Amino acid sequence: MSENSDESTAGGVGRRAFLGAAAFGTGAALAGFGGTAAAAATDRAAGAPQVAFPDKFGAFGGGAPGTNNRTEMDLYDCEVEGKLPIDLDGTWFRVGPDPQYPKPDKYAGDIMFDGEGHVSAFRFKNGHVDYKTRYAKTQRWKAQHEARRSLFGMYRNPTTDDPSVKGLSRGTANTQLFVHHQKLLVFKEDSPPVYMDPHTLETIDDYYTFGGKLKSQTHTAHPKIDSETGEYVSFGYEANGLCSKDIHVFSADKKGAVNWAVTVQAPYAGMMHDFAVTQKHIILYLTNMVSDMDRIRAGGVHFSYDSKMPCYLGIMRRGGDGKDLKWFTGQNLFCTHVMGAWTDGDKVTVDMDGGEGNQFPFFPSLREPFDPLKSIGLIRRFTVDLSSKTNDRYQTETIYPMISGVLSRQDDRYHTLKYRWGFINSTGGPGKPAGWAIIDHQEGKTQQCSVPDYSLSEMTFVPRKKGAPEGDGYLIGLGGSQKEAGRSDLIIFDTKAVAEGPVARVKMPFKCVGQVHGFWADAADLPAERQARKI
């Protein structure tokens, strides 16, 4: 199917008379229409190349048909099996990269995480579930949509962009989302949030700056919500430009008004994917995934893993001027996600999942080959004693070493408090199925939510009701049926009856768009539907 000229065909039935699945999937380069179309084109979109993602798995958007979803959907009243908790009233949001357009050949090696953010919402009410997905209509998405082609080059590398998009935000809004001050804020850590209507998923602001008060070019994908005040606490690294060491930390009240902000400095520019907030402290974590200006100038990706560089844990008081920020070193651990954190007197504790080496093989390792064993994520407990003025070391221990996994979560109502219940997407092991592990830090016990023949995405904890005790509720998330070509179910476990298996599943008719993270918003935290647009 890669070419139409077939000189060897003479009369009757040619060699391609019964073009089969094999021929469809050969992965040969397609001739495309670039030349022909360009000649006749009256605008750029008219001359845009035919849309052809690579067949090669691992290339940007590459793989078998169905690898990219790209389809905005509305499925009203999903099919449900089991006993869906009838009093659940709220929306489960999720987001992940979904490549909008194939990259030009020279950027075909770009990483999957440069796909445009595609948001899903499962609205639960009265035992019914409505499903909706929309792309976050970022500045980037809109420009590419208009042009019907990719215009942005490599991951976090503006030097590779089409000149026509200079000045536009490169943000993809593809990593995580929160509902706060009645807005659905969608995050990519290289740019400000995108504000979407939580009901319609319409994009209302493609560059949301908290009313102009966000003094950073970036914003993490992992803000936190203060457990007691409902304040939004967040940060941006590389806050003032490519490879900048500036870190902007701020908070906003329940109505979204910025009420505290400082800019501090990192020891070096590198990945700071998540952070922790306690009632008293901000805890920043700098992994040794360094921002690499040389690689950027050469047209490559933004990061390189440098095992010789130290990881740093930075701690400062909330609400201060940032001058008390102190950076601690210790065992180098490649940690991405925070499970929970708290301050107890002068002692700060942060639980994160992480490996001893690079967990992101799609970014180059500078010093040694990627080591899969060292990428295995375990739950690492970081502690720092702040009582000693001279201490500059953090301590680490591996807790629950029998559980390997990634994508740590907790009951999101306990972001800033000492917490009991943690959750992690466990990868399983010999004799141990993969699944959502529930960790009871108080009792030191673990349970596992597994579904045979399903691959589970990240889970989200949903309180049984407003005011339910910590960890009392449901774990929900998507499972892909391995026996049905990846067809998706939304799977619901009751955290108090894990052994019973899922209490319900929402049966989707297709494989849903992929995701990174998800977030539950109680109906009480959503705006009224009809007024959503006016907020």
Place this chain on the structure above:
Amino acid sequence: MSENSDESTAGGVGRRAFLGAAAFGTGAALAGFGGTAAAAATDRAAGAPQVAFPDKFGAFGGGAPGTNNRTEMDLYDCEVEGKLPIDLDGTWFRVGPDPQYPKPDKYAGDIMFDGEGHVSAFRFKNGHVDYKTRYAKTQRWKAQHEARRSLFGMYRNPTTDDPSVKGLSRGTANTQLFVHHQKLLVFKEDSPPVYMDPHTLETIDDYYTFGGKLKSQTHTAHPKIDSETGEYVSFGYEANGLCSKDIHVFSADKKGAVNWAVTVQAPYAGMMHDFAVTQKHIILYLTNMVSDMDRIRAGGVHFSYDSKMPCYLGIMRRGGDGKDLKWFTGQNLFCTHVMGAWTDGDKVTVDMDGGEGNQFPFFPSLREPFDPLKSIGLIRRFTVDLSSKTNDRYQTETIYPMISGVLSRQDDRYHTLKYRWGFINSTGGPGKPAGWAIIDHQEGKTQQCSVPDYSLSEMTFVPRKKGAPEGDGYLIGLGGSQKEAGRSDLIIFDTKAVAEGPVARVKMPFKCVGQVHGFWADAADLPAERQARKI
């Protein structure tokens, strides 16, 4: 998964700890929320039962997850492989039943064809294809959407409806669609068309009556367009109520103004799924699938197959008063779709596909068991000599007996003219793959478009360009990949290079919603996009 109480579970891991695909698919009745919800309900939707279609294939909406699609979609710029004809400019529409809600248990045996019409549009332009689907927002769809449950009972049986929907149209708009006078008209033969915007697929009129001029409660799914004038010619059977023998026949000019209408009588009330129009004549065909008032009163489906009843071919002049209508009998053939028809002097010829017995096993056969062999469709040529006043018989012959199939089509520009090129969805046979057969009546030759490991839906012929010779263009239609759990491709064959295999495919990331029929509209026949809503 049908119940939550599991008294046998004690401690540790219960029997359902690893709820598997097998448990998911047991098909056990679900407890549902009817009782609980009803108590708390403040409106009907709040108390609506959990949405659970039966697992049993053959039951209404029943089968494995994914049997029902129910998802309104927008996929901008589909992935394309091969050489998509860059100068194709128009939209391929398709429609099929897609059950909106499961039926109450007592109607679970209803037929699949009672599903609500779900319309798809593939918009071709500049070598790019945009995909969009929407339900036709019929009166029925809207009432059920609001209630979040099924309110209409059995297929074409209003006695089985919920009292709340009395007076609403039962039409599902699930069978075929045409673009005429710049409107997308979507058909179900028991009701007037639904008018949708051809660009947005927004439903503009849920009961379209040609400006109040349609004097029939019904309208066929198979109108015809006059090859020379562009007139729309159509009819409705059971035009004046359930089991009425009235047939309303009418035409409308290119702007949709009704310019001729008559009401005539059928020998008995029965299925008249398609009809034929020539430059001179209207040809009606009454199959012996009889409308069965006793069965309807007993709460069953509308039709029964009665092999003892004669089939009738009725012929009358176009533009007359209908008094010249004459009914002819001959070999009883169960024919559903017209391939083509013409009048040559006093001789009328109609080609239809059909079997010797019931082709619709989901309707009961009154006299004998359903016979699969007699259901096989072959191309039947009906001829009638009108020169003899006493002749009351039609003649039939089976042409191309080596090709069995259903869903006959032609180059739609030749509806009323002697035609050369016919198309049929061939079912194949021993050593013969299934596929789209192309019949050249002039040369008496056939070709077949097949794709190994794909199941092909009905094809639509697309002219290569405006004014292209008859049959010169493309056959397009959906194929389901048997190796990829039914994932869909839109497959495109060049009618002048069939042996080369498909020239291109549009690679869909999922299994598309099912269809019955499709229709191609050239861009010149679509309204301007921005004015579509105002027409």
